[in-house]
Structures are given as structure tokens and as C-alpha cells.
Amino acid sequence: MKNNTSVFDGKTQAKINKLTKEYKDKSHSRQERQEAFRELARVKYIADPRPSISVRKQAKLDAAAWFLDALLFGCITFAKRQMNEGMGTVFSIILSAVMVITVMYAISVERKYKKELDDELSLNSKKRASELAGLTMIIIAAAVGMLVFTMLEKSFTLNSDNWLGLFCTVVFLYSFFEKLFFLIVEGKDSAEAEEDE
Numbered sequence: 001m002k003n004n005t006s007v008f009d010g011k012t013q014a015k016i017n018k019l020t021k022e023y024k025d026k027s028h029s030r031q032e033r034q035e036a037f038r039e040l041a042r043v044k045y046i047a048d049p050r051p052s053i054s055v056r057k058q059a060k061l062d063a064a065a066w067f068l069d070a071l072l073f074g075c076i077t078f079a080k081r082q083m084n085e086g087m088g089t090v091f092s093i094i095l096s097a098v099m100v101i102t103v104m105y106a107i108s109v110e111r112k113y114k115k116e117l118d119d120e121l122s123l124n125s126k127k128r129a130s131e132l133a134g135l136t137m138i139i140i141a142a143a144v145g146m147l148v149f150t151m152l153e154k155s156f157t158l159n160s161d162n163w164l165g166l167f168c169t170v171v172f173l174y175s176f177f178e179k180l181f182f183l184i185v186e187g188k189d190s191a192e193a194e195e196d197e
Helices: 010-024 030-047 055-082 085-112 120-151 160-196
Strands: none
Touching: 010 030, 055 085, 055 160, 120 160
8 A cells, every 4th residue: 555644855854843842842832832833734734745635625524434434333333233133243244344444435535635724714613613513412412312211212221332332423423513514614604704805
């Protein structure tokens, strides 16, 4: 497999080493370390020969991967128990294989492109998206809880396997909503910024 990691020239590597040292030096103020970190990211980005991928395109790819993984883990956790043990095991193996392939594809995309650096607008959009994703997960958890335990009057036994599957499903679903809301918020903020200009 071709190695896509960047090899920098001597001058660039020396600058990277200097900025890394400044960033890790705790004798500097927090602001100075943050500035060194941003400059370090900028230097690495410019020197990286790989083609770039925009923040929006990266968010779309991540959203698709997170959604598929959440769906797969959800199926493994909840649907498997509705099937007989033999078929349930085969079902889990197939879904796990698909999930691994998805993760490997996402990693290959990560290695193939360099990520576009966040600007102030995208950082604010990510913060708002994170808050919206957290609120959405709380609403979904409350709705599912009411549906399962109240309206359907059914219980769901949580063993160690179910806890792991449920935890992964929640994490992946949160990550999906975070990317989805980022695309929505960032698109709206970009449109407003263009109008102001």
C-alpha cells in the first residue's frame, strides 16, 4: 500500500520542530501556545503534497460513515435478539464485516487527502452543531425510552454485549448528527456571510 504520510524538506521540518517545541512549552502563555499550534497546522498543510479536501466534503463523508456505523451497531444490538441464536450470530458477523469495511474506507480517504484548515466561521459552526447534536440525542433518548418502556410496555435487558452495542450506537449517532448539523449550520452561516459582503 502506498504510504501517503508527508515527508517534509529540511527547512520545513526545522520550522515544524520549532513550532512543536513552542506549542508544548508550558512556560508560554495559553494564547502563545494556541498561536503556535495554529501556525504549525498551517505550515504542515501548505507543505503537504496531497490534494486537499474541503471541510464540507469531509463532513459529508464522515456523516455517511457515522450513520452507517450507527445503523449497523443498532441492528447488531437490537435486531439480533429477535432472531434465533444461529442466524443472529451470522447476522452479526456480516454486519461487523460491513462495518470494518466502512471504517477502512474512511481511513483510506483520510490518508489520501489533507483536510482543509478550519476558519473562524467553521469553528463556530462546529460548536453550534455539537450543541444541537447533544440536544437531539437527549430528545431521541427520551422518546425511545417512552416508546419502549411506557407505550409498548416492554423491557430491554442490558447485558455486557448490549451495553457495548448501545454505547457504540449512541456515539456513532451523535457523531452523525454533529456532522449533519454542521453542514446545515455552516451552509446557512456561509450564505449569510456572503449576503453581508
